[in-house]
Amino acid sequence: MGKVRIGIAGYGNLGRGVELAIRQNDDMELAGIFTRRDPSAVTPLTPGAPVYKIDDIRSMTDKIDVLIICGGSATDLPKQTPELAQYFNVIDSFDTHARIPEHFANVDKAAKESGHLAFISLGWDPGLFSLNRLYAESILPNGKSYTFWGKGVSQGHSDAIRRVPGVKRGIQYTVPVESAMDAVRSGSMPELTTRQKHTRECWIVPEEGADLAAIENAIKTMKNYFDEYDTTVNFISEEEFDAKHNKMPHGGFVMRSGLTGDGEQTHQMIEYSLKLESNPEFTASVLICYARALARLKAEGATGCKTAFDIAPAYLSKLTGEQLRASML
């Protein structure tokens, strides 16, 4: 099998992460970057990497084995993934949990009709966290699952605070509550409210002369975003903002506390966690190793839509089954 030729549709933080992840996998190569912008205005991180108008992508069907679609879940992916699955094998990181069944159905239909293979909702949540929920709940049916996120930047909440009048720059961190996590780890299977699980931390550069109390109040009472949480609002200078809040860290914890044995009194605890200095780079690394799995499953004749649940782990690795059993089992 030759190298897997990867197309990148959408060149934001995630698209750049995919470009960089390709470099770490010598069985992959970059076939092209596709953008809505003017290609001549885009400078790829890889010197000489070809950049095309997204509108021209259909002329490239024989040059791309796997197209990784790096758009947003709100409006881009629901439209792009089913559309592009008519012409390419595709992967996306669609993360609007409630709309996954609908997205799956749309992509599955387009991919089956055209004989392509599509993987959706990959990354870490949905993705690796989902896998850990599935494994843990299957192993410990009598138990309780918990997901904590952070400490990390929430894009949606950062966008929300930047819309508040008087806010010049803003970033929001979701912070898991340590004492709540420790209560879970104790095996006591606590019922935890939204407020008990996470706090929200905002860092704001205000506009000159802005009413700081009004900003703070507008944020803390914002429905759906902040009103159910304990939120702190910090005002800082633009200089400090640039120095300390220029990264996109994230992470989180999936825990399963279960009971086994005679009378079901034996505590068993499974915990999975991620601590990421860059959310988009890590998500991209997940997408790239699933691109390897996609190329292999496609070669076996698979079509339609699949998620992380449907893909045997061995497909992700460059190693053969024999090598895996000898080195990693």
Next chain:
Amino acid sequence: MGKVRIGIAGYGNLGRGVELAIRQNDDMELAGIFTRRDPSAVTPLTPGAPVYKIDDIRSMTDKIDVLIICGGSATDLPKQTPELAQYFNVIDSFDTHARIPEHFANVDKAAKESGHLAFISLGWDPGLFSLNRLYAESILPNGKSYTFWGKGVSQGHSDAIRRVPGVKRGIQYTVPVESAMDAVRSGSMPELTTRQKHTRECWIVPEEGADLAAIENAIKTMKNYFDEYDTTVNFISEEEFDAKHNKMPHGGFVMRSGLTGDGEQTHQMIEYSLKLESNPEFTASVLICYARALARLKAEGATGCKTAFDIAPAYLSKLTGEQLRASML
């Protein structure tokens, strides 16, 4: 599909764990317990559960969908699993890592020739820890993996100290070194020696009048078992031993510290951990959910030998693909 009918071959701690795990899964039922002992001398935890001589198992081929073989890895499984795979779909927890390729080949041959499906080396290490090594190394190719075990009872080391002259009762705990784990979590990718990763803790009830210093010295200098570790030896009364050391806790940590991004300077950390009050009960829970996967894959026509690497996660869950996507993705 009717209930999956489970046979248990070998009725020690693991066999009893499997019996109890069946109770937690209403799509499973216990078809029979098979033992080398006199069946009339065995009292199952489940009143009325049928107990048979292991020699009579071949007359039960039409009564058992999946046979879980609960023998030891040193001498039982290398012989039993290939032998029984001629007549049954089988699962084992073979855990002698260095001999897995050989065991796989033997079981694969027997299962393929007879049209059965066999899963080997399931449990948590090998098993869940192996899966986490595979996922993490595929996602972060530039990185370093670490496995820490404990705190928990090592059966092999406990057996070894019980063979020391003057030892009446004995148990050994493997303890991961916190500072070593913290060094890994820091992202510094340390090189760690055997001694730096784990300590060994022994609790001994000596024979009346035994030479305690001689016992301690014999343990601490024991080749392959203790000489490469910092070991502590504690002498206690039989009463204290019975009160405090009557459980089989275990667990451990799989960590992957990796680098991504331009220049590969972004730290990414994946950590998976288990904290188990009962090692055999948890291992049994893993085996039982893989029995569900086996029954499904067999119905699809699969034969031969497989490991956790080859089995798509969705097969482990009682939920349908649609339910999984709606509730767990």
